[in-house]
Amino acid sequence: MQQTKSRYPTVTYLSAPEMIRLVRRLGVPACIAGVAERIEREFLRWNEFDKSARVACHSNVGTIELMPVADAEQYAFKYVNGHPANWRLGLPTVMAFGVLADVHTGAPRLLSELTLTTAIRTAAMSGVAARALARRNSRRMALIGNGAQSEFQALAFRDLVGVRELHLFDIDRAASDKLAANLCGQGMEVHIFDSTADAVRGVDIVTTVTADKANATILTPEMIEPGMHVNAVGGDCPGKTELARAVVEAATVFVEFEPQSRIEGEIQQMPADFEVTEFWRVLAGVVAGRSSEMEVTLFDSVGFALEDFAALGFMRDQAMALGIGERIELLPEADDPKDLYGLVGASVAA
Amino acid sequence: MQQTKSRYPTVTYLSAPEMIRLVRRLGVPACIAGVAERIEREFLRWNEFDKSARVACHSNVGTIELMPVADAEQYAFKYVNGHPANWRLGLPTVMAFGVLADVHTGAPRLLSELTLTTAIRTAAMSGVAARALARRNSRRMALIGNGAQSEFQALAFRDLVGVRELHLFDIDRAASDKLAANLCGQGMEVHIFDSTADAVRGVDIVTTVTADKANATILTPEMIEPGMHVNAVGGDCPGKTELARAVVEAATVFVEFEPQSRIEGEIQQMPADFEVTEFWRVLAGVVAGRSSEMEVTLFDSVGFALEDFAALGFMRDQAMALGIGERIELLPEADDPKDLYGLVGASVAA
Numbered sequence: 001m002q003q004t005k006s007r008y009p010t011v012t013y014l015s016a017p018e019m020i021r022l023v024r025r026l027g028v029p030a031c032i033a034g035v036a037e038r039i040e041r042e043f044l045r046w047n048e049f050d051k052s053a054r055v056a057c058h059s060n061v062g063t064i065e066l067m068p069v070a071d072a073e074q075y076a077f078k079y080v081n082g083h084p085a086n087w088r089l090g091l092p093t094v095m096a097f098g099v100l101a102d103v104h105t106g107a108p109r110l111l112s113e114l115t116l117t118t119a120i121r122t123a124a125m126s127g128v129a130a131r132a133l134a135r136r137n138s139r140r141m142a143l144i145g146n147g148a149q150s151e152f153q154a155l156a157f158r159d160l161v162g163v164r165e166l167h168l169f170d171i172d173r174a175a176s177d178k179l180a181a182n183l184c185g186q187g188m189e190v191h192i193f194d195s196t197a198d199a200v201r202g203v204d205i206v207t208t209v210t211a212d213k214a215n216a217t218i219l220t221p222e223m224i225e226p227g228m229h230v231n232a233v234g235g236d237c238p239g240k241t242e243l244a245r246a247v248v249e250a251a252t253v254f255v256e257f258e259p260q261s262r263i264e265g266e267i268q269q270m271p272a273d274f275e276v277t278e279f280w281r282v283l284a285g286v287v288a289g290r291s292s293e294m295e296v297t298l299f300d301s302v303g304f305a306l307e308d309f310a311a312l313g314f315m316r317d318q319a320m321a322l323g324i325g326e327r328i329e330l331l332p333e334a335d336d337p338k339d340l341y342g343l344v345g346a347s348v349a350a
Numbered sequence: 351m352q353q354t355k356s357r358y359p360t361v362t363y364l365s366a367p368e369m370i371r372l373v374r375r376l377g378v379p380a381c382i383a384g385v386a387e388r389i390e391r392e393f394l395r396w397n398e399f400d401k402s403a404r405v406a407c408h409s410n411v412g413t414i415e416l417m418p419v420a421d422a423e424q425y426a427f428k429y430v431n432g433h434p435a436n437w438r439l440g441l442p443t444v445m446a447f448g449v450l451a452d453v454h455t456g457a458p459r460l461l462s463e464l465t466l467t468t469a470i471r472t473a474a475m476s477g478v479a480a481r482a483l484a485r486r487n488s489r490r491m492a493l494i495g496n497g498a499q500s501e502f503q504a505l506a507f508r509d510l511v512g513v514r515e516l517h518l519f520d521i522d523r524a525a526s527d528k529l530a531a532n533l534c535g536q537g538m539e540v541h542i543f544d545s546t547a548d549a550v551r552g553v554d555i556v557t558t559v560t561a562d563k564a565n566a567t568i569l570t571p572e573m574i575e576p577g578m579h580v581n582a583v584g585g586d587c588p589g590k591t592e593l594a595r596a597v598v599e600a601a602t603v604f605v606e607f608e609p610q611s612r613i614e615g616e617i618q619q620m621p622a623d624f625e626v627t628e629f630w631r632v633l634a635g636v637v638a639g640r641s642s643e644m645e646v647t648l649f650d651s652v653g654f655a656l657e658d659f660a661a662l663g664f665m666r667d668q669a670m671a672l673g674i675g676e677r678i679e680l681l682p683e684a685d686d687p688k689d690l691y692g693l694v695g696a697s698v699a700a
Contacts, residue, residue: 009441015680016679016680016681017679017682019682020682020694050407050408055416057420058400059454062454064420064453066405066416066418066427068407068416070407077416077429079427081455081457082456083456086687087688089455091455091457092684093687095456097458097681099429101429104409104411105412105436105441106431106432108429108447113680113681113682116682116694119691146688147688148687148688148689148691151690151691152691178686178688178689182689182691329365329367330365330366330447330463331445331465332366332369332370332442332463332466336528337437337441337498338437338496338497338498338522339498339528340442340498340501341498341532344373344374344466345501
C-alpha cells in the first residue's frame, strides 16, 4: 500500500503570462491554424465523446458556465463567464480557464488560462465552419462587433477562408479603430462603416460577434443577400441572440451540438422541430454543406466543449515542446493514499 | 475605456501544501467545527441558491464530476473524481479542487485544493446531519470503510455528536490499523472488528464510507437495530450503493438535494416516489427529524455543491486572516479589456 510520491501525476499550469508567451512565440496565425486542425480532427470522431450541454448559472448581468467533455482517455472542462458590462469595470466580457484530466484516474493534468485561448478557438471554429459552408472564393467579410474577439476572427477568416477585405461596424467607434489599427499590415483591406446595414452590403460573409445580453436584432432580413454565409458568434445563451427570427428562418442552419444550441443559439427563437444540421456531419461528409451559390448558410455558433478540448490539447503539446508552463501543487501527495489525515493530523496533539 | 491593471480582481490560490499548512495551523477539529457551522448557515438559506444536480462523466473505472452552485453574490464549483482502484496506483480515490467566483463579474477569485477539504466538509456534513437525526446520547458508532475519509468522520462525530466509542471494519485490515493509530489519544475508545455485522452490533450510529463502485450491500436488514442512525456516505453515484434495498425501505430517509440524490444516492434503488426529506427542512424546523427512539433514520449522503460552497468560504476567510495563500495569474490583464489581441499581436509582425 505504501507508494512513493513520484507516482503522483504532475499538474502542469499554463498561467495567463505563460500562455501569452506561448502565443507570442508561435504567432496568433499559427495558433489559429493549429487549433483549427485539432478541431477538425476531434469533430471527425464526434461519436467517441461523452457530450453534454454546458451547465449555466444566469444572473441579470451575466452568465457563468461549466463545459465538460470527455473521450475514453481524456476529460476536459472549461469555466467561462459572459458579462457584457464588464468592460465598464475594466474587465473582459469573457474570462475563462480550463482543465485536462485523465479519465482512468480522474487526476487533473493541466490547468490552463483560457481567456486568450477561447478567442483563438472560437475564431478557429468559425473559420473551419466557413471553409466548409461559405461560397468558394469568399473574399469580403463584414465584422459586426469589434471587441476582444474580433482580431482573432479576422485572422482566422484570412488564413482559413481567404478573406481579404473587412467591413467593420461597432456601436463603439473606438473598438473599430482599435481593430483596424491591430489589423494594419496584415494583408487585409479594412473599412469602417457607420451601421451594420452599410457594413454588410455586398459581402460574402457576415460575422456577428457582439456582446449584449439581449434578444438583439443585429441582422434583419433586408440585409441578407443571396449566397451569404452568416457566422453568428455572439448569441450564445438564453435571451442572447443577434439575428432577427426571419433571418434564421430563411437560412440553412448549422450548429455545433444540437441539444445545447436549442437552448443557447439563435435557434432558441425557433420551434423545437426547426431543422438544423450538426456541423460535424458536414465535415464527415455525411451530409452536404451548401447546396447552391444562392443559398444562405448560417453557422449558429455558441461554443462547444469539444472546441476547448481541442484547444487545450494543442496548447499543452506546444507548451511541452517549448518548455513553457510550470508545475502546480494542486493535489496533496501522501505516501499512503488512504492516509490523507496523516498529512494534517500531527497538529491535533500539539 | 482605458483602465488601470489594478482594477483586475486578484485570484487567490490555496495549493495543497498551503491548505495543509492552514489545516495544521487551525487543527482538524477546528476546521470541522468551522465548516459545520458554515454548512448550517448556508443550508438555512437554501432557497437563495441556484442549485443543480452535478454533472458527471462516468467511465468503467470511475467518475469525474463538476458541482456548481451560486447565490446572488458568489458562484462556487468543485471538480471531483471517484476512482476506487486508484489506491493501487498510489493515488487517492478522491481528488478535488474548486473555485469561488463573483456572480456580478464572472471573475474567479479563489482557486483551492479540495481533496483534503472534501474530507473535512463531508465529515462536517455527516456530523451536522447526525446531530439533528440520531438519538440524543448516541455514543457508539460503527465506521465501515477505514480509508482516507474515516479519521475526519470519527472526529466530526466525536465533536458534533458526542461519539466516544468506535467500532471499525474494513476489508483492508491495514486501513483499520491506520485509522486506529491515527485516533490514538483522541479521546475515543476504538475497536477493530472482523466483519460489518460484528462492528455494527449494538451501536447507535453506523457510518458507511466505502469506495467500491458497485451496488454493494455493506448493510443488510438483519444488521439494523431499532433507533439506529445510518450515515451512508460512500454510495454516491449511479451504480454505487452501500445498503440493501430493504434497509433503505425500512428507514426514514433524509437527503441533501433530492434531484441529485435520486440519481446518485442509496435511493437510486427505490421507486421515484419513494418518500424522502431534504435535510435543510429539518434544520430549518419545517419538518421534524426523528420521531421516536425506535425509528431508524438514514442520512443518504452523496455530497452536494452547497457543502463545498460553505467549505470554500470558510477556508478562504481563514487563509486571509492568517496570510496563507498565493496570488495566481490565471487571467490576462490588458489595459483595454477590448484589446485582448494587443497582448499577443506584436509577435505577428516579428
